[in-house]
Amino acid sequence: MSSSKVVVFRCGQEEYAVPIDHVVSIEKMEHVNPIPHLPSYVTGLMRMRGELMPILDFEQILYRGQAAGDQVRIVVLQTGDFLFGLLVVEAKEILDIPAEHLQQIGLVNYSKTKYFTSVANLEERMITIVSPSVLVDSLEGIKEIKAYMQKLKEDERAAKA
Numbered sequence: 001m002s003s004s005k006v007v008v009f010r011c012g013q014e015e016y017a018v019p020i021d022h023v024v025s026i027e028k029m030e031h032v033n034p035i036p037h038l039p040s041y042v043t044g045l046m047r048m049r050g051e052l053m054p055i056l057d058f059e060q061i062l063y064r065g066q067a068a069g070d071q072v073r074i075v076v077l078q079t080g081d082f083l084f085g086l087l088v089v090e091a092k093e094i095l096d097i098p099a100e101h102l103q104q105i106g107l108v109n110y111s112k113t114k115y116f117t118s119v120a121n122l123e124e125r126m127i128t129i130v131s132p133s134v135l136v137d138s139l140e141g142i143k144e145i146k147a148y149m150q151k152l153k154e155d156e157r158a159a160k161a
Helices: 058-063 132-140 140-158
Strands: 003-011 014-019 023-028 042-048 051-057 075-081 081-090 090-098 102-104 114-121 127-128
Touching: 003 023, 003 075, 003 081, 003 127, 042 075, 042 081, 051 058, 051 140, 058 081, 075 090, 075 102, 075 132, 081 132
Parallel strands: 014 127, 051 081
Antiparallel strands: 003 014, 003 090, 023 075, 042 051, 075 081, 102 114, 114 127
16 A cells, blocks of 8 residues: 655645655754845745755745744655745654545646645545646746746856866
8 A cells, every 4th residue: 555755734714735755854943034026935045964955934925924833843845956935834754655545636737736636535624735846837937036036056066076
């Protein structure tokens, strides 16, 4: 019997999860450098373990609000060669979800929520599974941010050489 291992987090009053194979780490909120003129879902840039990455506010992406509070965490995700932090209200747990509890949802075809791939229907919980790569690629302005991050990395490497 197959299962999916995911990291569960909260945003608003709902629970969401990302596949653990995309998760690099879960971090406490540190200093984020705001960058003017970026899309509203980007809170700024943060350096973690020597890597510079954009921090994307999941609360802003979904609800146009801002993640706040003592439990706020950054789920550091890697999709291909793009490293980013997803700011969430609370990172809760690592969960192994049996395949029979995962249901595909019809919202995948809706352009604004195509990053929701399935729902884990557990006894007293419903957890929406998010594809990090589809999420990132669906965000307006992300191509420019990816290009900017790539240029920063190249400039840093050149400065060290």
